[in-house]
Amino acid sequence: xxxxxxxxxxxxxxxxxxxxxxxxxxxxxxxxxxxxxxxxxxxxxxxxxxxxxxxxxxxxxxxxxxxxxxxxxxxxxxxxxxxxxxxxxxxxxxxxxxxxxxxxxxxxxxxxxxxxxxxxxxxxxxxxxxxxxxxxxxxxxxxxxxxxxxxxxxxxxxxxxxxxxxxxxxxxxxxxxxxxxxxxxxxxxxxxxxxxxxxxxxxxxxxxxxxxxxxxxxxxxxxxxxxxxxxxxxxxxxxxxxxxxxxxxxxxxxxxxxxxxxxxxxxxxxxxxxxxxxxxxxxxxxxxxxxxxxxxxxxxxxxxxxxxxxxxxxxxxxxxxxxxxxxxxxxxxxxxxxxxxxxxxxxxxxxxxxxxxxxxxxxxxxxxxxxxxxxxxxxxxxxxxxxxxxxxxxxxxxxxxxxxxxxxxxxxxxxxxxxxxxxxxxxxxxxxxxxxxxxx
Amino acid sequence: xxxxxxxxxxxxxxxxxxxxxxxxxxxxxxxxxxxxxxxxxxxxxxxxxxxxxxxxxxxxxxxxxxxxxxxxxxxxxxxxxxxxxxxxxxxxxxxxxxxxxxxxxxxxxxxxxxxxxxxxxxxxxxxxxxxxxxxxxxxxxxxxxxxxxxxxxxxxxxxxxxxxxxxxxxxxxxxxxxxxxxxxxxxxxxxxxxxxxxxxxxxxxxxxxxxxxxxxxxxxxxxxxxxxxxxxxxxxxxxxxxxxxxxxxxxxxxxxxxxxxxxxxxxxxxxxxxxxxxxxxxxxxxxxxxxxxxxxxxxxxxxxxxxxxxxxxxxxxxxxxxxxxxxxxxxxxxx
Numbered sequence: 001x002x003x004x005x006x007x008x009x010x011x012x013x014x015x016x017x018x019x020x021x022x023x024x025x026x027x028x029x030x031x032x033x034x035x036x037x038x039x040x041x042x043x044x045x046x047x048x049x050x051x052x053x054x055x056x057x058x059x060x061x062x063x064x065x066x067x068x069x070x071x072x073x074x075x076x077x078x079x080x081x082x083x084x085x086x087x088x089x090x091x092x093x094x095x096x097x098x099x100x101x102x103x104x105x106x107x108x109x110x111x112x113x114x115x116x117x118x119x120x121x122x123x124x125x126x127x128x129x130x131x132x133x134x135x136x137x138x139x140x141x142x143x144x145x146x147x148x149x150x151x152x153x154x155x156x157x158x159x160x161x162x163x164x165x166x167x168x169x170x171x172x173x174x175x176x177x178x179x180x181x182x183x184x185x186x187x188x189x190x191x192x193x194x195x196x197x198x199x200x201x202x203x204x205x206x207x208x209x210x211x212x213x214x215x216x217x218x219x220x221x222x223x224x225x226x227x228x229x230x231x232x233x234x235x236x237x238x239x240x241x242x243x244x245x246x247x248x249x250x251x252x253x254x255x256x257x258x259x260x261x262x263x264x265x266x267x268x269x270x271x272x273x274x275x276x277x278x279x280x281x282x283x284x285x286x287x288x289x290x291x292x293x294x295x296x297x298x299x300x301x302x303x304x305x306x307x308x309x310x311x312x313x314x315x316x317x318x319x320x321x322x323x324x325x326x327x328x329x330x331x332x333x334x335x336x337x338x339x340x341x342x343x344x345x346x347x348x349x350x351x352x353x354x355x356x357x358x359x360x361x362x363x364x365x366x367x368x369x370x371x372x373x374x375x376x377x378x379x380x381x382x383x384x385x386x387x388x389x390x391x392x393x394x395x396x397x398x399x400x401x402x403x404x405x406x407x408x409x410x411x412x413x414x415x416x417x418x419x420x421x422x423x424x425x426x427x428x429x430x431x432x433x434x435x436x437x438x439x440x
Numbered sequence: 441x442x443x444x445x446x447x448x449x450x451x452x453x454x455x456x457x458x459x460x461x462x463x464x465x466x467x468x469x470x471x472x473x474x475x476x477x478x479x480x481x482x483x484x485x486x487x488x489x490x491x492x493x494x495x496x497x498x499x500x501x502x503x504x505x506x507x508x509x510x511x512x513x514x515x516x517x518x519x520x521x522x523x524x525x526x527x528x529x530x531x532x533x534x535x536x537x538x539x540x541x542x543x544x545x546x547x548x549x550x551x552x553x554x555x556x557x558x559x560x561x562x563x564x565x566x567x568x569x570x571x572x573x574x575x576x577x578x579x580x581x582x583x584x585x586x587x588x589x590x591x592x593x594x595x596x597x598x599x600x601x602x603x604x605x606x607x608x609x610x611x612x613x614x615x616x617x618x619x620x621x622x623x624x625x626x627x628x629x630x631x632x633x634x635x636x637x638x639x640x641x642x643x644x645x646x647x648x649x650x651x652x653x654x655x656x657x658x659x660x661x662x663x664x665x666x667x668x669x670x671x672x673x674x675x676x677x678x679x680x681x682x683x684x685x686x687x688x689x690x691x692x693x694x695x696x697x698x699x700x701x702x703x704x705x706x707x708x709x710x711x712x713x714x715x716x717x718x719x720x721x722x723x724x725x726x727x728x729x730x731x732x733x734x735x736x737x738x739x740x741x742x743x744x745x746x747x748x749x750x751x752x753x754x755x756x757x758x759x760x761x762x763x764x765x766x767x768x769x770x771x772x773x774x775x
Binding site for chain 1: 443444445447448449668669670671672673710713715716717718719720721722761762763764765766767769770771772773774
């Protein structure tokens, strides 16, 4: 560049110096910013947070401002710049004198403005590496940085919540237990993460199992109640529809067998009718409740059949016919009621010589059948310890072959399984031992 | 901004005159243009010069030629071990006047001249060498309580032989520091030798074709005094001198007198270059002659064979003209 204006030359040199100092300083700060940004991005992905763009832009602006400030701090003074230009342009002190004394006719000229050399390779490389790190951090998939992602268990949780609600409505579950289960489900819904899916699934399974068990217990209880209600209903119907006279009815009421069915309270005819109607209505309610449980998958439909069977009146007509013939209190009504009860269909344990069965027998003629064991309860996982979580997807199909354990190092027919390795520093000694010549 | 630089019209005749002296010296004595430039620079800076070289290289001829060109009185004293201070400075002699009155009368020594050529100065005893201390620094001689100024201008041009050191007395640091320059007179090249043999019968130097008057010489000194020394150059000089103290092998660095000598010699060099200001290059050009005899090396330098010249070169190379405090990877370079 050709110039004769020394003032302009000084300004130009200062601009060049400022530019280089700023660029150099910015590269340093930018490297730090890129590095920190990359780490922050990785951490954000690790925690599943999507960072906004504005903090990055703000930090970038801060680096620019900091670099400008630092460059201004490192800028040489105006006098030093003039002296430098004087030295580089070989002005022989005239340029420096221009700013200190009256020059008169002297007109210093600067023919060439020196250039500001900067060995930027190291800093540029460092900054480029940091920028590359930031770029890689930005494009790296989230699954590579973390396995923490929410489990898709909402549907399961909702299903269980509706079941718990149903069980609570049907008075199957006590309110405290239902609340505890719902609290566990809420906690699970908010905290369930992919880094420990087994625990979440085990908890769900446990609650599901608890609801099923509660429904099953309620069903068993209902079947039992249905049988009892059917006995009460049948007996009441027979006693009221059989046309018994007063004396025979009083005798029947005092019979132990009859009292066993009617809970020992002597009743008149009207009361018996009401008792029968009440037992029928209760049975119907129980049937409705079990139907709801079955519709919601809490109960095996077979249980409804069992309930219906237990609630049948059986041969109540024969009892009624018999009781019609009883007049004047000379019938043993209790014996007939007991006989009727025994002839009723419903749950029974069978006779003593009935064959034993264990249910769900194998269809493979007694051969071993592989069955998936039920999931362990969540409580049993309490003592488990999480050692590590791999950042990578699990690999399948690379199972190692089983090893022979302690016999691994033993060669076939080699005798002992103990074959210690010879350390390199002992090899010479071992070799000399085996190569020694026998003593003459 | 009250000070005004020497204007081109004022400066030009003095520059021409100084360069004429240099050209005349170059004409009289062949093949030592750089040495002559340093000698003229030293004279313009009103400094004393120590010439070091083996015999026969023309040290005495240089001093004589300079005296002829400058048109000032030159006296030569051959320093010997038995030379006494009185032989140089002068002495009081008892003399009888015509009226018969006897009184001590001062008889000036050869030091009362403009240029004193102290030949083989290291052969005189320290006592005699020290007699020159006051004369060189104060440009005056004190004898029996009476101080007598020396003529103006006054220079000492001393020579010493770096070989045949047996029976010599190396100059003490205090005295060697009073020499502005220590110049090494080396052998001339073959072409110059040929020219000397062909053109100079018995080596006699030709008569000078020009002489400057005493007044012109004093005007040159005044002009040198008006050469402007920028503050940045002053700082460079100070940093150069300070850097001599921190160098390896250096037992004692250059003194403040060296810094003053650098500034004065820089001014004279600027005048020879035709500028009214001292630049960094002027200082660099005279730095070697100013500093090389002022650096005292330690025993390690002797063991490693390091010379003061190497230290000065190292100082010049490692000291930047302007302390910019720039980062190490940033440098300002020629376009």
